[in-house]
Amino acid sequence: MLIKFVEIVENSTKTHLSAGSTGRFTLKEVSINPEYVVCVREEERMVQLLKEGHLPEGLDQRQKFTRVFLDRGHTGIDLVVIGEPEKVEADLKRAKGNKELLNG
Numbered sequence: 001m002l003i004k005f006v007e008i009v010e011n012s013t014k015t016h017l018s019a020g021s022t023g024r025f026t027l028k029e030v031s032i033n034p035e036y037v038v039c040v041r042e043e044e045r046m047v048q049l050l051k052e053g054h055l056p057e058g059l060d061q062r063q064k065f066t067r068v069f070l071d072r073g074h075t076g077i078d079l080v081v082i083g084e085p086e087k088v089e090a091d092l093k094r095a096k097g098n099k100e101l102l103n104g
Contacts (some may be wrong), residue, residue: 002031003095005081008046025055030079032068034096038076039069042085
C-alpha cells in the first residue's frame, strides 16, 4: 500500500521563476511504499529555510520536516516531506500494517 506525503523539491533550474517568488523550492505530492523505507530523520535545514522565507508561501512557521530514506538496491534515495518524524513514522507503520490482498 502506498501512502501519500507532500515533498519539498529543490528546483535545479531557475528558468521558471515567477515574479515575487524565490522559485528555489516547490511542493509535490509523492507516494511512498513503506516496505522500502530504511530510516526517517528530522530535517532541521528545512526549518531554517522556512524561517528565512526560502520555502513556498503558505507553510506554517511551526512546521516540521522529515527526511525519508528509501532502499533502491545499490544506492538509496532520500526525500524531504512535510511533517514531524513521529507522525511520518506512524503513518508509514499504519500503512505497512494494513496490507491488502490483490487479485486474491
